Amino acid sequence: MPGRRVHDRRGRLRAFPLLTLAAMLGPLAAGLWWTIRPALGMMDGAPSLGPLRATLDWPGLPAASWLSLTSGAVATLGALAITALILAGWTGTRAFGLLQRLLSPLLALPHAAAAFGLAFLIAPSGWIARAVSPWATGWERPPDLLIVQDPWGLALAAGLIVKEVPFLLLVSLAALPQAEAPQSLRIARALGYGRVTGFLLTVFPRLYSQIRLPVYVTLAYSMSTVDVAIILGPNTPPTLSVQIVRWMADPDLALRELAAVAALWQLALVLGGIALWRAGEVLVGRLGALWIGSGRRGRLDGVAGGAGFVLALLTALAVLAGLAGLALWSVAGFWSFPDALPDSLTGRSWARHGSDALATFGDTALIAGAATLAALALTVGCLETEHRGGLRPSRSLLLLYLPLLIPQTAFLPGLQIMLIRLRLDHGLLPVILAHLVFVLPYVFLSLSGPWRAWDGRIATLAAALGAAPGRTLWQVRLPMMLRPLLTAAAVGFAVSVGQYLPTLLTGGGRVSTLTTEALALASGGDRRAIGVWSLMQALAAFLPFALALALPALLFRNRRGMAHG
Amino acid sequence: MRAAFLAALLAPLPALADTDPTDWDAVLAAAEGQTVYWNAWGGSTTTNDFIAWIGERVAEEHGVTLEHVKLTDTADAVTRVLAEREAGQDADGAIDLIWINGANFAAMKDADLLFGPFAEQLPNWRYVDTAKSVTTDFTVPTQGYESPWAMAQVVFMYDSADLAEPPASMAAILDFARANPGRFTYPQPPDFLGTTFLKQALIDLADDPSLLARPVEEVDYEAVTAPLWAWLEELTPLLWREGRAYPQTGPRQLQLMNDDEIDLAISFSPGEASTAIANFQLPESVRTFVLDKGTIGNASFVAIPYNSGSKEGAMVVANALLSPEAQARAQDPEVLGYGTVLDVAALPEAARAAFDALDLGVATLSPEELGQVQDEPHPSWATRLAEDWEARYGVAR
Numbered sequence: 021m022p023g024r025r026v027h028d029r030r031g032r033l034r035a036f037p038l039l040t041l042a043a044m045l046g047p048l049a050a051g052l053w054w055t056i057r058p059a060l061g062m063m064d065g066a067p068s069l070g071p072l073r074a075t076l077d078w079p080g081l082p083a084a085s086w087l088s089l090t091s092g093a094v095a096t097l098g099a100l101a102i103t104a105l106i107l108a109g110w111t112g113t114r115a116f117g118l119l120q121r122l123l124s125p126l127l128a129l130p131h132a133a134a135a136f137g138l139a140f141l142i143a144p145s146g147w148i149a150r151a152v153s154p155w156a157t158g159w160e161r162p163p164d165l166l167i168v169q170d171p172w173g174l175a176l177a178a179g180l181i182v183k184e185v186p187f188l189l190l191v192s193l194a195a196l197p198q199a200e201a202p203q204s205l206r207i208a209r210a211l212g213y214g215r216v217t218g219f220l221l222t223v224f225p226r227l228y229s230q231i232r233l234p235v236y237v238t239l240a241y242s243m244s245t246v247d248v249a250i251i252l253g254p255n256t257p258p259t260l261s262v263q264i265v266r267w268m269a270d271p272d273l274a275l276r277e278l279a280a281v282a283a284l285w286q287l288a289l290v291l292g293g294i295a296l297w298r299a300g301e302v303l304v305g306r307l308g309a310l311w312i313g314s315g316r317r318g319r320l321d322g323v324a325g326g327a328g329f330v331l332a333l334l335t336a337l338a339v340l341a342g343l344a345g346l347a348l349w350s351v352a353g354f355w356s357f358p359d360a361l362p363d364s365l366t367g368r369s370w371a372r373h374g375s376d377a378l379a380t381f382g383d384t385a386l387i388a389g390a391a392t393l394a395a396l397a398l399t400v401g402c403l404e405t406e407h408r409g410g411l412r413p414s415r416s417l418l419l420l421y422l423p424l425l426i427p428q429t430a431f432l433p434g435l436q437i438m439l440i441r442l443r444l445d446h447g448l449l450p451v452i453l454a455h456l457v458f459v460l461p462y463v464f465l466s467l468s469g470p471w472r473a474w475d476g477r478i479a480t481l482a483a484a485l486g487a488a489p490g491r492t493l494w495q496v497r498l499p500m501m502l503r504p505l506l507t508a509a510a511v512g513f514a515v516s517v518g519q520y521l522p523t524l525l526t527g528g529g530r531v532s533t534l535t536t537e538a539l540a541l542a543s544g545g546d547r548r549a550i551g552v553w554s555l556m557q558a559l560a561a562f563l564p565f566a567l568a569l570a571l572p573a574l575l576f577r578n579r580r581g582m583a584h585g
Numbered sequence: 586m587r588a589a590f591l592a593a594l595l596a597p598l599p600a601l602a603d604t605d606p607t608d609w610d611a612v613l614a615a616a617e618g619q620t621v622y623w624n625a626w627g628g629s630t631t632t633n634d635f636i637a638w639i640g641e642r643v644a645e646e647h648g649v650t651l652e653h654v655k656l657t658d659t660a661d662a663v664t665r666v667l668a669e670r671e672a673g674q675d676a677d678g679a680i681d682l683i684w685i686n687g688a689n690f691a692a693m694k695d696a697d698l699l700f701g702p703f704a705e706q707l708p709n710w711r712y713v714d715t716a717k718s719v720t721t722d723f724t725v726p727t728q729g730y731e732s733p734w735a736m737a738q739v740v741f742m743y744d745s746a747d748l749a750e751p752p753a754s755m756a757a758i759l760d761f762a763r764a765n766p767g768r769f770t771y772p773q774p775p776d777f778l779g780t781t782f783l784k785q786a787l788i789d790l791a792d793d794p795s796l797l798a799r800p801v802e803e804v805d806y807e808a809v810t811a812p813l814w815a816w817l818e819e820l821t822p823l824l825w826r827e828g829r830a831y832p833q834t835g836p837r838q839l840q841l842m843n844d845d846e847i848d849l850a851i852s853f854s855p856g857e858a859s860t861a862i863a864n865f866q867l868p869e870s871v872r873t874f875v876l877d878k879g880t881i882g883n884a885s886f887v888a889i890p891y892n893s894g895s896k897e898g899a900m901v902v903a904n905a906l907l908s909p910e911a912q913a914r915a916q917d918p919e920v921l922g923y924g925t926v927l928d929v930a931a932l933p934e935a936a937r938a939a940f941d942a943l944d945l946g947v948a949t950l951s952p953e954e955l956g957q958v959q960d961e962p963h964p965s966w967a968t969r970l971a972e973d974w975e976a977r978y979g980v981a982r
Contacts, residue, residue: 078980079976079980080975080979080980083980084980143844144846145841145844145845145846161845161846162844162845162846164766164767164825164826164827164846166826166827166829166830168830169826169830170830171829250833254829254830255773255830255831255833255979256773256829256830256831256978256979256980257979257980266775268664270660270664352865353865354865354868354869355843355865356843356844356845356868357844357845357846358845366865372630372634373630436668443674446679524661530622530652530654530679532654532655536655537627537655539657540627540628540655540656540657541627541628541630541655545628545832545834545836545837545839545840546628546629546630546836546840546866547840548630548865549630
């Protein structure tokens with residue numbers, strides 16, 4: 021009888037991977053199917069090459085594709101470099117504590133809000149220019165300089181970097197306890213390596229292998245972002261994904277076929293970008309091995325560490341100043357160039373939008389909470405199945421990451437048609453399920469590394485003491501995993517809060533969240549309204565992160581072994 | 586008997602179970618308790634506030650709940666209804682009312698995606714000034730498939746602190762740009778305001794603007810548009826950011842004006858500048874002007890998708906939008922500053938008083954000053970001009 025019970029449990033657990041895959045791949049496959057069909061001109065009639073030719077005829081295609089590739093690569097490389105340097109140079113120091121406190125909340129900030137803040141900061145008529153004009157620059161009028169929306173996509177890459185550094189830092193911090201950093205570093209230091217060099221040569225490779233997938237996701241996201249690109253990216257032509265959304269929105273149905281072709285091309289670009297990145301990893305690994313073999317200790321330790329600190333600080337300050345700018349706009353009266361501050365302050369914008377924003381806050385939190393809880397349950401279920409079955413990280417679970425590596429624009433419109441066909445496009449449930457498609461991978465990404473790196477001997481020990489696997493899970497493993505669990509939940513929540521296209525397309529336009537509202541306003545460019553909505557949005561995503569940081573510190577205050585890292 | 590039966594059979598029947606718009610009491614009865622999802626562009630906070638106010642009115646008076654679905658682009662709503670029909674969802678679709686005009690209306694009407702005719706059966710239709718262009722929309726007859734609610738006309742904003750004499754023709758705007766490089770731009774086509782700028786420039790520069798009332802295919806497009814492209818060729822390097830970047834929408838152009846990055850901006854609402862000044866969005870020294878030869882004018886409409894589940898509620902909202910009270914409120918520059926579609930002179934005394942009491946605002950031109958209203962070109966022009974503009978300036982670097 022006891023044997024039978026165990027068998028049953030395992031059977032029930034087995035359902036988790038299946039359920040998870042169904043939740044993810046169903047929408048994905050349906051959406052892709054409905055992308056491929058129009059791309060092949062199969063919406064009405066036999067397949068044709070017409071849509072492909074029409075897309076190739078679009079004169080902006082080479083520039084838009086190149087732009088997606090370069091801005092995505094620059095953003096990912098920049099964010100990863102900054103993350104590595106601050107981890108290398110400053111973990112465990114008081115300065116690092118400061119950076120962490122400054123950067124962590126920024127993860128919660130929706131991309132669009134960060135981009136708007138940054139745009140106002142760096143524009144020729146922006147806050148920085150206002151602060152030094154006219155007394156230092158002599159500018160009575162803003163100079164005609166192409167900074168925001170530059171054709172090289174540098175402003176776009178900067179906007180992505182400031183948002184991706186906090187993401188990579190947080191997943192790195194969650195994985196760092198498994199990278200045996202203190203031990204390795206002690207040995208490296210004892211051998212005469214500097215702090216930064218020692219970290220990069222010994223700890224970073226182990227750390228990187230744990231955060232590889234988040235890095236790929238960052239690359240895929242950066243290459244296909246829509247909202248940041250609309251605000252900071254060029255428009256002559258725009259990036260490929262922005263152009264896809266424009267074609268998608270056109271009432272001329274023929275353009276949907278172009279969008280479908282371009283979506284598949286965007287997918288190919290992203291996959292190609294990841295392949296290139298993988299090749300780069302191998303190259304960097306070789307170079308690192310050569311370095312170690314040469315026995316050189318390096319002399320740029322201080323410079324590299326310092327640069328990392330300054331860049332990270334700039335990242336944090338840029339976003340915080342941008343946020344402060346948005347906050348100021350939300351209470352600004354008339355405010356023109358070159359005044360550094362508004363002529364007057366007024367509560368009018370908050371009176372106008374505050375109650376609406378608060379009501380929308382409730383829906384936003386409901387959707388995000390439901391999607392995050394479902395994602396956590398499925399993820400823990402999958403990981404525990406893997407653990408108890410003694411399975412290696414399953415290949416099929418890699419499929420989970422597809423929604424993050426496939427551009428949203430490629431399969432969401434198809435998903436919309438499917439929902440309408442099943443008459444499911446009403447109410448919050450389809451929106452929650454659509455959010456789950458994107459929340460689940462992020463939750464899985466941030467939880468799986470630490471979960472798998474957990475020392476399995478502890479489970480053996482618990483079993484030897486007579487604990488059933490369920491008891492081990494609930495009483496040993498989950499409490500030990502509290503920090504990564506909360507981190508994953510916070511990431512999931514923030515991802516949900518930030519979703520735009522899924523909410524818009526699966527809610528039938530009837531479900532609004534802080535993000536859909538803010539982006540609708542963003543198209544109008546009213547900085548005061550954007551200020552109010554962005555602050556509310558940031559608040560919705562910020563609270564879980566505050567909890568993720570505060571709770572373990574509170575609960576583990578007497579258990580240093582569990583709180584380390 | 587037989588004749589009556591045949592007549593009933595042949596009469597254009599509204600879709601099954603829809604209330605007949607001519608029986609207004611039945612419409613009101615059916616509307617009570619309905620929720621109307623109005624898909625309207627949500628990029629303007631003043632418009633959003635006005636829609637919320639209309640929502641309060643119809644809720645109080647008729648028990649209709651109005652939900653504003655804020656769009657970034659009206660085409661999203663068109664796409665949505667198309668997608669619903671493709672999926673066979675012919676009843677209770679997600680959209681009950683759309684703020685629409687021009688190409689989007691033409692596309693929906695062509696594809697039989699609209700409910701109607703209903704507009705001329707609305708009780709408040711009797712106040713509408715049919716001499717205004719409210720029964721054609723970009724040369725396409727509306728035939729009662731959309732109900733007007735606001736008039737718009739192109740004006741240009743300028744900062745009177747920087748510019749003594751505004752340039753009153755497209756040629757003069759080019760002269761201004763030569764003298765002040767980098768101080769003028771327009772929203773990037775295919776944004777509707779940007780495309781409107783192209784149409785306005787074409788009307789002003791074309792040898793025979795009357796050709797624009799015909800579909801593009803029927804005229805010698807190259808010859809008609811040659812003056813426009815020649816003019817743009819010279820203007821573009823003189824634009825803000827040398828034409829390498831453009832504001833994406835009208836309000837973002839307005840923000841550039843407020844940031845003192847540009848001196849001139851196009852607007853499709855004569856009252857927008859006054860409203861923006863009242864909302865701290867523009868300096869108090871901003872004024873508006875129109876071109877000597879006149880500027881384009883058109884109406885904004887609301888239409889009801891064929892598969893709406895709350896058609897009666899939607900008609901009640903359309904009717905409420907035509908009420909003198911709502912129209913006077915929309916014209917108030919402190920609220921919206923939109924032109925009314927009503928014949929104010931023919932209104933009952935009390936209703937007229939509300940209009941007479943309006944202070945149109947410092948930057949708003951009087952109806953006389955607005956001058957000659959030019960008709961919108963056929964919708965095919967907007968599409969073609971935007972496409973060609975994109976090929977020439979939208980992707981070239």
